[in-house]
Amino acid sequence: MxxxxxxxxxxxxxxxxxxxxxxxxxxxxxxxxxxxxxxxxxxxxxxxxxxxxxxxxxxxxxxxxxxxxxxxxxxxxxxGDISVHAHFQCKVCGRITDIPLSAEEPDEIKHMKKEGFQIEETHRYYKGICPECLKMNKN
Incomplete structure (x- = not known):
């Protein structure tokens, strides 16, 4: 398309x-x-x-x-990638990387749906140091 x-x-x-x-x-x-x-x-x-x-x-x-x-x-x-995935941001270089998520819903989402919540979107963000920046800091 x-x-x-x-x-x-x-x-x-x-x-x-x-x-x-x-x-x-x-x-x-x-x-x-x-x-x-x-x-x-x-x-x-x-x-x-x-x-x-x-x-x-x-x-x-x-x-x-x-x-x-x-x-x-x-x-x-x-x-532009609207598929379900998480994001990781490096605290050193600032780059944001896509992280695949499993197709199975996390327990907290299952619980919320069971309680009657209608979840329309989720955002999962992680922050830390990427492998490239970790390598630079070790040298």
Whole structure:
């Protein structure tokens, strides 16, 4: 499925800016911030503004086509991978890495559902030091 069709599948009307922003999210699994996306695309789309990037990402999140991560209290970043997974942020280099989760629901989710809660989304964040930064600190 191309980006145009992907956006349509989430009931988002494709535009040049929306296609470019979603394409960037889907191709760059770096969990970019608004500024990073803007800087990456503004050369190719001179009419692009940070406000457009912000509003587009907000639209993507509202329609379920992307996720906003608030693992870092200072910056929101975005993920085009909407599959169920966790995130790990390195306290040294700041990089955010995807962590696969098992298909089985955690006990706390099962308990909440049993109690009648309707869970619509979850966020699982871990923080620590990544293997690369640990290697650098040992040298």
């Amino acid at each position: 191309n980006v145009y069709e992907y956006l349509l599948s989430y009931q988002i009307k494709p535009s040049v800016q929306r296609i470019a922003i979603m394409d960037y999210l889907l191709k760059h699994h770096t969990h970019p911030s608004i500024d990073e996306i803007y800087m990456a695309l503004c050369q190719d789309i001179p009419t692009l503004s940070k406000t457009t990037v912000y509003n587009t990402l907000k639209l993507f999140v509202e329609h379920g086509a992307a996720r906003m991560l608030t693992i870092d209290e200072r910056n929101a970043c975005f993920d």
